[in-house]
Amino acid sequence: MSRKSDQILRTKFAERLCHWMIVLCFFLAATSGLSWFFPTFSWLSAFLGTPQMARLLHPFLGIAVFVGLCFMFVRFVKYNLPARSDLIWFRNIRGVLMNRHDQPLQIGKYNAGQKILFWAIMGAILVLLVSGLIMWRAYFAEFFSIPVLRMAILAHSVAGIGLILLIVGHIYLAIWVRGSISGMVTGYVSRAWARQHHDRWAAEIEARETTQGVRK
Amino acid sequence: MNSQNIVRSSATSTATPAPRIRDHQIEVAKLIDVTTCIGCKACQVACNEWNDLRGEVETNVGVYDNPRDLSPDSWTLMRFTEHEDESGRLEWLIRKDGCMHCEDPGCLKACPIPGAIVQYANGIVDFQSDLCVGCGYCVAGCPFNVPRISKQDNKAYKCTLCSDRLAVGQAPACAKTCPTGAISFGSKQEMQDLAATRVAELNERGFDQAGLYDPAGVGGTHVMYVLQHADDPERYAGLPKDPQISPLVSGWKDVLKPAAAVAGAVAVAGMAAHFIGVGPNVTDEDDHPEGAQAPRPAQRPDAGPDDRAPEPQRHAAE
Numbered sequence: 001m002s003r004k005s006d007q008i009l010r011t012k013f014a015e016r017l018c019h020w021m022i023v024l025c026f027f028l029a030a031t032s033g034l035s036w037f038f039p040t041f042s043w044l045s046a047f048l049g050t051p052q053m054a055r056l057l058h059p060f061l062g063i064a065v066f067v068g069l070c071f072m073f074v075r076f077v078k079y080n081l082p083a084r085s086d087l088i089w090f091r092n093i094r095g096v097l098m099n100r101h102d103q104p105l106q107i108g109k110y111n112a113g114q115k116i117l118f119w120a121i122m123g124a125i126l127v128l129l130v131s132g133l134i135m136w137r138a139y140f141a142e143f144f145s146i147p148v149l150r151m152a153i154l155a156h157s158v159a160g161i162g163l164i165l166l167i168v169g170h171i172y173l174a175i176w177v178r179g180s181i182s183g184m185v186t187g188y189v190s191r192a193w194a195r196q197h198h199d200r201w202a203a204e205i206e207a208r209e210t211t212q213g214v215r216k
Numbered sequence: 217m218n219s220q221n222i223v224r225s226s227a228t229s230t231a232t233p234a235p236r237i238r239d240h241q242i243e244v245a246k247l248i249d250v251t252t253c254i255g256c257k258a259c260q261v262a263c264n265e266w267n268d269l270r271g272e273v274e275t276n277v278g279v280y281d282n283p284r285d286l287s288p289d290s291w292t293l294m295r296f297t298e299h300e301d302e303s304g305r306l307e308w309l310i311r312k313d314g315c316m317h318c319e320d321p322g323c324l325k326a327c328p329i330p331g332a333i334v335q336y337a338n339g340i341v342d343f344q345s346d347l348c349v350g351c352g353y354c355v356a357g358c359p360f361n362v363p364r365i366s367k368q369d370n371k372a373y374k375c376t377l378c379s380d381r382l383a384v385g386q387a388p389a390c391a392k393t394c395p396t397g398a399i400s401f402g403s404k405q406e407m408q409d410l411a412a413t414r415v416a417e418l419n420e421r422g423f424d425q426a427g428l429y430d431p432a433g434v435g436g437t438h439v440m441y442v443l444q445h446a447d448d449p450e451r452y453a454g455l456p457k458d459p460q461i462s463p464l465v466s467g468w469k470d471v472l473k474p475a476a477a478v479a480g481a482v483a484v485a486g487m488a489a490h491f492i493g494v495g496p497n498v499t500d501e502d503d504h505p506e507g508a509q510a511p512r513p514a515q516r517p518d519a520g521p522d523d524r525a526p527e528p529q530r531h532a533a534e
Contacts, residue, residue, distance in 0.1 A: 006501075036328035036351065037473065039227030051329060055349035056370075099494045137352040138370050149356045150464040153326075157468055161476040165483055172487040177497040193499040 007188040008205055010109075015075055016187055022068040026167065029061040033160050059136050066129050073122060079109040080119065085200065086112035101196050109201040113173075120166055127159035224335035226327035234334075241337040245404040246377065246391060247411055248312050249442040250452065251418060251426075253398040255280065255294050255310040259390035263292045266378060266389035286313060288366035291375040292390060295453035311441070311452040312390070312399070315362045315375035317341045319435030322461040323374075325469055326357025339404065339438040340377045348372050359434060359459035377438065407440060414442050433460035 011019070028047055032054040035045035045054035085106040089096065092105055096113075105111070110118065134144050134152035141149060174180040177197065183189040194202035221241060222234045264270065271289035274282065280296040292314035299307045321341045324333040332347040333354060343354075343363070350370035354363040363372045378388035386392070391401040400410055411428040418426035427446025430436050441455070449455040 036353075038477065039328050039330055040229055042227065042328075042330055051347070052349050055351055097490070097494070099497050135352065135356075137350050137365055138367070141352050141355075141365075146356060146358075146361060147462075147464075149352070150462050153353065153356055154464050154468045154472070157472055157476075161472070161479070165479060168480075168483060169487070172491075175496075176491060176494075179499055190499060190501055192501045196499050 006191050008191060008194050008202070009187055010183050010189045010194070011187045013187065015072070016184060018068050018071050018075075019184055022065055022072075025061045025064040025068070029058055029065060030160070030164050030167070032058045032061075034164070037157055037161065059132055062128060062132050066125050069122065069125050076110075076118065080115045082115065083108060086115065089113070104199045106200045107198045108204075109198060111198070117166060117170060121163065124159045124163040124166070127155055128163065131156040131159065221337040222334045223337045224321075224324060225331045226324045226333040227330040239337040243337075243339040243404040244377075244382065244402070244438060245339070245407040246317075246388060246439045247400040247402075247407040247442065248439065249398045249400070249411075249414055250309065250311050251398075251414075251423075251442060251444050252396050253294075253310045253312060254396055255296060256395060257282070257294050258393045258395055259312055259399060260290070260292055260294065262389040262393035263375070264290070266381065267291065267376070286362060286364055286374075288364045288368070288371075288373040291315070291373065297451065297453050299451050307444075309452050311455060313362075313453065315341065315377070315439065316360050316434070316459075317375075317377055317438035318359075318459075319437065320461065322357035322359050322434070322465060323354035323363055323372075324357070325461060326353040326465050328353055336379065338382070340379050340382070341438075342376050342379050343372055343374060345371045345373065357461065357465050359456060359461060404436075404438065411440065411442050415446075418442070418444060429455065431456075431459050433458050 031044040031047050035042050035051075035054065038044075042051070045051050048054035048057050085108070088105050089107060089112040092103060093113075095103065096105070096111075131152040133140050135141050135149055135156060144152070174184070179189055179193045183193070191202065191206075194205065221238050223236070223239055225234050228234070269289040269291065271283055271287055274284060276282070277284060281294065283290050283293065286293050292312060295311045295313050297309040297311070299309055301307065317340055319339065321333070321335060323343075324335060324341060327333045328351060329347055329349055332344050332349070333341065334344060335341050348371040350365055350372065352365055352372070354372050355361075355365065363374045365372050378386070378390075381388060387401040388399075391399040400407060402410075408428065408430070415426045415428060423444045425447040426442070426444050429441040429443050429446060429449055441449075441452075443449060443452065443455075445451055449457050
C-alpha cells in the first residue's frame with residue numbers, strides 16, 4: 001500500500017518468490033524431461049550438466065516444484081473456486097481472445113481460464129508426483145512390479161507433456177497481456193490493468209480501500 | 217566376425233539411421249537345449265569369470281536357484297522348476313535365464329539415451345554402460361524381465377552375449393564351458409537347423425510338444441531354447457508364451473510421442489498466429505471503463521453510461 005496510489009498489490013512477496021523458484025525448478029525439470037521424451041533434443045538435459053547428473057537431479061527438482069505448488073495451493077485456492085460469474089467469461093471467450101474490452105465480465109482475482117489452469121496444474125503435479133515416485137530409480141522403483149512401472153512411465157509422460165503445454169500457454173498469455181510479467185516480478189499492477197482484466201476484483205479492492213480509508 | 221557394426225541405436229530417429237553399408241553379416245544365435253541341461257551352473261561361473269563379475273555370496277533359501285535372481289552382477293542364472301503333470305509325474309525343469317537378445321528389443325525401444333543400447337548387425341543387443349543414466353526404462357521395456365540396475369553405480373546391466381569374445385572369433389563363455397553341450401552357438405540358421413534335428417529326436421522319444429522357442433512377437437530372438445513342452449513355455453520358470461513389447465511402451469513411444477510433437481507445434485503456431493493477428497493486450501492507463509462495478513466515477517466528461525465507444529484499436533485484428 002506504500003506504492004503509488006494507482007498501483008494495486010496483486011501478488012505478495014512470498015508468493016512471487018515461490019512463483020519464480022518454481023519457474024527455475026520447473027524449467028530445469030521440464031527441459032531434462034523433454035530430453036528423454038524427445039531424445040532428438042537430448043541436449044536439453046545439458047542445463048543440468050551431464051546426462052547422468054540431469055537424471056540424478058530431475059526428480060529432486062520435481063519434488064521442489066511440488067512443494068512450491070503446495071504453498072501456492074494454500075495461498076490461491078480460495079480465489080480459484082468456481083463461481084457462477086465464470087460463465088460470463090466463457091460466453092465472451094471470443095471477445096477476450098480478440099482483445100475486446102467493451103464488456104465488464106465480472107472477473108474476480110482470476111478469470112475462468114486461469115482457474116482451469118490452476119486446477120489442471122494441481123492435477124498434473126499430483127500425477128507427476130505419484131508416477132515419478134513409483135519410477136524413481138535407486139530409491140522406489142524396485143518396490144513396484146514391471147507392469148506398474150510401465151503405467152507410471154506412461155502416466156508421467158502424459159502428465160509431463162500436458163503440464164508443459166499448459167505452462168507454455170501460461171507463458172504466452174503472460175507475454176500477451178502486457179503488465180502481467182511486471183505484476184509477477186514487482187507484485188504490483190496498475191488500477192487500469194486490474195479494471196480491464198479483473199473488474200470484480202478491482203472493484204472489491206477499491207471498495208475495501210474506501211471503507212478502510214486507506215486511499216486519500 | 218566383427219560385432220561392432222551397429223544397426224540400431226537407442227533414442228535415435230529412424231530418419232537418421234546408423235551406418236548400414238557394412239551390415240552384410242551372419243546373424244548369430246545361442247541355442248539352449250533345456251533337455252540336456254543338468255543344472256551344473258558352469259555357465260554361471262564362466263560368465264562371472266569372463267565378465268569379471270563377483271556378486272555377493274547369498275544364503276541358501278531352500279531351492280537350487282543360486283543366486284536367487286538375475287542381478288547387475290549375475291547375468292545368467294539356472295532357474296529350477298519342479299513341475300507335476302496331470303498324471304502326477306514329476307519333471308525337474310532347468311532353464312538357463314538371461315538376455316534373449318530380441319530382434320526387436322523392448323529395452324532399446326524404451327531407452328531415452330542416444331546410443332546407450334545398441335544392436336549389432338549380428339543381432340546382439342548390448343548396453344553401453346558408460347552412457348547409461350540409470351533411469352530404468354529398459355527394465356520397463358523388456359518383455360523378459362532381464363535388465364537389472366546396479367545399486368553401486370546406478371547403471372543397467374545384462375548379458376552381452378560375450379560381444380567382446382565374438383569380436384575376436386570366440387564363442388560366448390557359457391557356450392564354451394557347458395559340459396553337456398546343452399548350449400550351442402553359431403549362425404541363427406545353423407542353430408535353427410540344429411534345433412530342428414533335436415526336436416525331431418525328442419518327438420521320436422515321445423515328447424510330441426517339443427519345439428523351438430524363438431518367439432515371433434519380438435521378431436525372434438538370438439537366444440533360443442529347445443523345450444520338451446514348447447506348447448507351455450510358462451512351465452519353465454515363467455518363460456512368456458507370447459512375449460511382446462508392452463502396448464504401454466509402444467503407446468508411449470509410437471503414439472504419445474508423435475502426438476505430443478504435433479500438439480506442441482500446433483500450440484506454438486496457434487500462439488504465434490494469435491499474437492500476429494490480435495496484437496498485444498495493452499492496458500490504456502488513462503482509460504477507465506464504464507463498467508458498473510467500478511466505484512470510481514468516470515473521469516472523462518464525455519463518458520456517459522451509454523458510451524459504448526470501443527477502445528482505441530491498437531492493432532487491427534483483421
